[in-house]
Amino acid sequence: MIRKAFVMTVYPDKHEEYMNRHQEIWPEMIHELRKHGAKNYSIFLEKETNKLFGYVEIQDEKLWTNMAKTKINQKWWEFMAPIMKTNSDDSPVTVHLEEVFHMD
Template structure:
């Protein structure tokens, strides 16, 4: 399993809207995430800085890298553009983080 951490930014006045949109995640988006190897995905909000911390676990980097080009992902980015900082292609402004520590209890 590959663990990935990253930071994004939501507009300060859009915290509730960002959360609402994720609570209503489209079933076809969820299906596409699973199809591209996501097994675990969480996003956390720091309300003071409007920073989002994302954490996901994927099966394979190559499989995951194809997610961005899917029609549903492009549609999601366009839907989320009004609530968060985005790049010209509407993808979220993202800062990838390097894992420096991990423990996992094995049974």
């Protein structure tokens, strides 16, 4: 199991919309995430800075990387682009964090 953590940014006036969209996440998106080895996936919002902290456990880096290429993931990115900082391909601007401590 590989632990991944990252930070993204939601627009200040879009906090509620971001939360709503994740409460109603598409079942086919969940299915594809699981198919690509994701489990124990959480996203937290720090309202004062508009920062989103994501954490996910994956089985394999290559399998996880392939998730970005799926049609459903591309559709999700397009759906989320109006409410968060994104790259030119609609993927979220993401800063990957280096793990410095872990305790089971």
